[in-house]
Amino acid sequence: MNIYIETYGCQMNVADSELVASILKKEHFSIVEDINIADVIIFNTCSVRQHAEDRVLGRINNEMSRKRSKKDLKIGVIGCMAQRLDKQLNEMNSSIDFVVGVDQYNHLPAIINGLYNENDFECNTIVNDAEIYKDIYPIHSGKFNAFVTIMRGCNNFCTYCIVPYTRGRERSRPIDDIISEITEIGKKGFKDVSLLGQNVNSYHYKNVNFAELLKKVNKIETIKRIRFITSHPKDLSDDVIKVMAESDKVCEHLHLAMQSGDDEILARMNRGYTSQHFYDITQKLRKAMPDISITTDIIAGFPGETEEQFQRTYDLMKKIQFDYAFTFKYSPRTGTKAAEFKDQIPETIRLERLKKLIELQQDITTQKYKEQIGKIKEIYVEQISKKSEYEMAGKSRDFKITVFPGDSTLIGKFVKVKITDAVGWTLKGELIK
């Protein structure tokens, strides 16, 4: 049976799709990249914003005509949306044949095999806070970078976030399991690994914390670059910063979600840190690694946010000078605390504030990229550039796409490139022989 998986949302979902592919392949299903030959279409979904859910529902509607012409085609929904909406999904669209939650992927083969009749519907969204998918090695779909899940779930309950409700409580994967997966990945030729979790800094397995884990991964010979996502500012310890600075393979790049620059809003978000604490971390990081690139997430128009409070976020962004910021207008999610707050900000104001943040960050990012001109960077060459067959493209250690004249024999190699220009969010350079 051919299975086509379509993935939405964050890297955790990308990694989960790879895990699901591995579970299904073991039971002799084939994973295909062409939807036209699929017997089963699985949508791995995201619930972080309403927009993300609407997109998936729209996509499922699009596939209804395919189902009409191929009677035995099955459509399934997995991931956060499956967990959140459960059986309701089948009421919303009866062409959905199965709904499977994030802790029940081991049951997918049996669920799919059990759908005999046209109107059969299966739903399993039981929460299992102990499920860590031990000993299942995902089929990594990338060529150069592999995502490795080190923990699942989240205990933080930020008041705007649905994740703790859809992904359950935090649990760390056994250290040996992680190390053997990364060792296997290295043997397959991957040199760049990203450690994933909702809050990797709180990784804890027996006596190994995140700093120790980083040290252990750094020792794996075949791996040349290590990144990790997502970090929580309240849990990013001095030890982790020290290990980042001292470990040659841990890249000078960190995504650290600030969300707001106002202490009262941060408290209402239940983020567990102040704006001063956040600022201090960025300074420590830059002191330890002067070339580090720091990226962030910011929410505009959180319930109750006054003009002054918004201005504090704007000012702190300006002061910190992030390399890049993912900015969002606040989107209420049913089931979260913040969605119940009475002082919701009108959409027009949220959009206005978002626009201001985007404009500010565009200027900062442009400047940050210009500052790279003249520097020599190590680039992991990934592909021929989309714009010219005579140019190669890859990423620097600080996660900037870099393009330079070269040929395809360089793909998969690490090269030194002198940066000569910055065009939009791309660096241009020349190869140093």
Ligand code: SF4
């Ligand atoms: S740390 Fe906060 S924002 Fe991140 S997944 Fe957990 S609850 Fe959501």
